[in-house]
Amino acid sequence: MAKPDQNQVLRQLPIAVGILAGLLLMANRLLTPALTDSQARSDALGVILSALLILTGLLWQRVQPKPPDAVQLVGEEGFELAPDLPDPIKTELAWASHLLLTNTVTRSVVVWYDGRVLLRRGILGPQAEVKPGAIVQRVLKTQNPVYLVALKLYPGRVEFDYLPENTQGVICQPLGSRGVMILAANAPRSYTQQDETWIAGLADKLDNTLQEMLSLTSES
Structure with a gap:
């Protein structure tokens, strides 16, 4: 049986948060009838932060790679x-x-x-x-x-x-x-x-x- 990777959720959390934030920003942009200059700047900043979160998550995948899967050896x-x-x-x-x-x-x-x-x-x-x-x-x-x-x-x-x-x-x-x-x-x-x-x-x-x-x- 493979040993569960206890850090897997932590490594994937920045990616999930970045994607979710990006989707919420896109939905907010589509549902807003008229954009102000301040909102446009806020949206741009939010997109940058979401991209940084996703990038951080991808880097964590490389810096903290998933440990090799262990098995239960057959035998007594x-x-x-x-x-x-x-x-x-x-x-x-x-x-x-x-x-x-x-x-x-x-x-x-x-x-x-x-x-x-x-x-x-x-x-x-x-x-x-x-x-x-x-x-x-x-x-x-x-x-x-x-x-x-x-x-x-x-x-x-x-x-x-x-x-x-x-x-x-x-x-x-x-x-x-x-x-x-x-x-x-x-x-x-x-x-x-x-x-x-x-x-x-x-x-x-x-x-x-x-x-x-x-x-x-x-x-x-």
């Missing part, structure tokens, strides 16, 4: 962790995913690391298994994030069958060269540059924890 809400993970890693994954789901437009989080899924949280997709496709493979190879601002426009969207089917936007954030954090949003073009920077910092911290803890586990 859940929280899945790989059962054999050490408790500190489970805590770190739970903390990081909670921050993402509560502080960004992210509605689904998948963490894939060392060839397996460590976490799925939020609205879960139909597939639990992650098979890295061309986009995720490129992220792993280059260690640079990829932001698909409107997923439906990309042919490569078919590789994200482990996300809700109506996912609107996706960020693939590398966790070093060994993993990737995949975030699904319910609205296109909804992540800001500040969001992307913050997500990158969170991913670096998570990757550092995973490397340290999994190395200790393998040594023991």
